[in-house]
């Protein structure tokens with residue numbers, strides 16, 4: 438039987454009722470042998486996340502200020518969950534120990550917040566392991582960072598896969614590991630997703646299930662497009678394009694360990710366990726039907742600088758000179774559409790803020806252009822889908838829809854991989870453009 442690794446986010450474990458849902462999900466499929474919990478998240482929109490409270494405790498401890506009030510919120514939360522679940526494990530000694538160590542780490546010269554922050558996952562995992570009757574494996578013993586503070590993939594893979602091979606069913610807390618000096622170190626915020634991916638890789642899992650509070654990715658931003666359809670299958674490459682353009686749910690960087698190993702990720706909804714969610718798979722996945730798209734995403738606040746010069750195509754080194762101006766000014770560019778006698782760079786407004794005039798002066802000096810045009814306030818809309826490659830008529834449909842919606846297209850960039858077409862439109866046309874494209878391909 439294959440192994441499934443199931444990671445649960447903070448809202449999936451915010452209180453005992455949520456933890457019961459998690460229990461039901463785990464018990465429904467014996468392949469779900471390894472579980473990675475987050476810390477308890479918000480129960481309502483104005484609630485506090487346990488991780489945030491733990492950071493506060495550390496900040497007080499670092500200033501030698503008592504943090505009993507904040508701590509009470511944390512300990513009450515765990516005691517309540519444990520009591521509601523009627524588990525036998527007494528959480529009090531664990532809570533006392535953690536509180537003492539947070540105070541000690543705060544008082545230590547050079548002490549970090551990582552120990553405190555990591556305890557949200559640690560304590561929650563003790564509860565989940567007890568409830569399920571699964572073994573508890575402390576992430577500090579199996580997940581490692583190197584001397585530079587970077588995740589040590591090789592050492593972790595070895596230690597963790599050896600450890601998991603000895604276990605039939607286990608809970609591994611998300612978000613942290615151990616640094617080269619033996620201290621607890623966390624990933625960046627939201628890092629339990631990474632732990633889940635690391636455990637999936639080490640367990641040679643058939644799938645990494647990432648359980649959250651939405652039924653996967655949607656084809657478009659629901660604040661712009663009404664009731665967008667969920668995405669059934671998306672490839673890693675498409676996800677990267679969509680995530681870059683602003684679609685969130687799961688950080689594409691968070692899943693690199695399973696991407697390397699070719700393990701699919703399934704984003705699922707703890708509150709709607711029957712929904713299939715979104716599958717994130719390798720780049721070769723078949724498509725539902727030719728001509729279909731996977732999703733639409735977009736971002737605002739770009740500036741496009743276009744340099745025009747007759748016979749540019751015959752001038753050796755023109756592109757290099759143009760880009761070197763950006764480079765010496767420390768500005769990264771996002772896209773670079775070009776024509777025979779024009780070359781444009783698309784930069785984020787915040788990257789060029791306060792430096793536009795200097796850049797333009799230097800471009801004039803370096804490239805001796807016939808003209809330079811600056812288009813501020815641009816928005817980019819990316820239509821993404823592996824189903825677009827080599828399908829005639831996709832671009833016609835896209836531009837037809839934009840024209841019908843009276844959207845003026847000011848820039849076009851088709852990635853050479855043919856999995857996306859990006860159009861630049863005025864910021865005021867952004868929402869309109871997204872809706873027009875969605876309707877052209879989905880309705």
Ligand code: ASP
Nearest residue numbers: 475476488626627628629
């Ligand atoms: N609890 C941590 C955070 O709030 C990690 C996670 O939930 O993934 O960032």
